[in-house]
Amino acid sequence: MIRGKLLWMFPILLALVFSAPALGGSMPVKMKRQGNRVEVSIGGQPFTAFYFGPEAPKPYLHPLRSAQGVVVTRGFPMRKDIPGESADHPHHRALYFAHGDINGIDFWSEAQVEEKTTEVAHGVQYTSESLPHGRTVYKKLEEMRGGKDSGTLRASFNLVGPDGKAIAEATQAYTFRGDEGVRIIDGEFTVKALDAPVKMGDTKEGTFAIRVVKALEEPGGRMLKSEGAVGEKQIWGKRAAWVDYSGSVEGKSLGIAIFDHASNPKHPTYWH
Numbered sequence: 001m002i003r004g005k006l007l008w009m010f011p012i013l014l015a016l017v018f019s020a021p022a023l024g025g026s027m028p029v030k031m032k033r034q035g036n037r038v039e040v041s042i043g044g045q046p047f048t049a050f051y052f053g054p055e056a057p058k059p060y061l062h063p064l065r066s067a068q069g070v071v072v073t074r075g076f077p078m079r080k081d082i083p084g085e086s087a088d089h090p091h092h093r094a095l096y097f098a099h100g101d102i103n104g105i106d107f108w109s110e111a112q113v114e115e116k117t118t119e120v121a122h123g124v125q126y127t128s129e130s131l132p133h134g135r136t137v138y139k140k141l142e143e144m145r146g147g148k149d150s151g152t153l154r155a156s157f158n159l160v161g162p163d164g165k166a167i168a169e170a171t172q173a174y175t176f177r178g179d180e181g182v183r184i185i186d187g188e189f190t191v192k193a194l195d196a197p198v199k200m201g202d203t204k205e206g207t208f209a210i211r212v213v214k215a216l217e218e219p220g221g222r223m224l225k226s227e228g229a230v231g232e233k234q235i236w237g238k239r240a241a242w243v244d245y246s247g248s249v250e251g252k253s254l255g256i257a258i259f260d261h262a263s264n265p266k267h268p269t270y271w272h
Contacts, residue, residue: 029151100205
């Protein structure tokens with residue numbers, strides 16, 4: 001929801017859904033901090049880790065695993081030793097929240113040397129890679145709590161421009177759940193202005209993203225949106241309440257769906 005000019009809240013649900021027998025009850029979620037990351041396990045099995053240190057310009061979750069332990073997100077650029085993986089778009093850090101134009105600063109891509117492209121969505125050209133780059137700088141781990149059927153992680157950050165000054169505060173909150181066949185993440189992201197209003201520009205680079213493993217990309221994988229359209233050409237730049245990737249990874253049939261919360265600004269959102 002939007003409160004005045006200063007606070008934008010983006011509650012977004014990411015569901016990782018896999019083909020499995022009848023689902024059982026929720027499993028316990030545990031969290032353990034290791035330096036600048038928090039490791040998350042569900043039912044005693046590793047699920048993901050939240051990285052928030054200064055090694056990267058923004059925080060991210062990496063890797064994401066299915067209930068069967070299959071990794072469903074690309075390893076690059078965190079890992080560079082996986083055969084056959086693409087090495088494009090080094091800012092695609094598995095799962096993350098970022099935006100390409102906040103007060104004229106790019107918090108999405110990560111370096112001036114990255115490729116600069118212009119694409120068209122709903123009749124308008126979009127790009128933000130030519131903007132100066134900012135960083136999402138860690139402030140505090142506000143909450144880290146496991147539980148018998150869910151776990152919650154909340155951290156606060158400053159959005160810092162190339163001049164070293166913070167233009168806004170940001171909070172990233174995640175709730176993790178799972179059972180024997182499903183993994184679910186609820187994400188809520190708050191951006192709060194500091195000394196002046198914050199404007200999030202209308203650009204193709206944003207805002208909540210996941211980079212999947214190659215086996216789920218087209219043509220091997222299948223993309224489906226809530227209105228029934230299939231394939232990237234029918235989904236890119238179009239509105240949808242959710243988009244699903246499905247396919248076979250390491251011999252396992254599985255899928256990943258991202259749901260745009262109905263209370264989000266401009267719901268249903270456009271998809272990249």
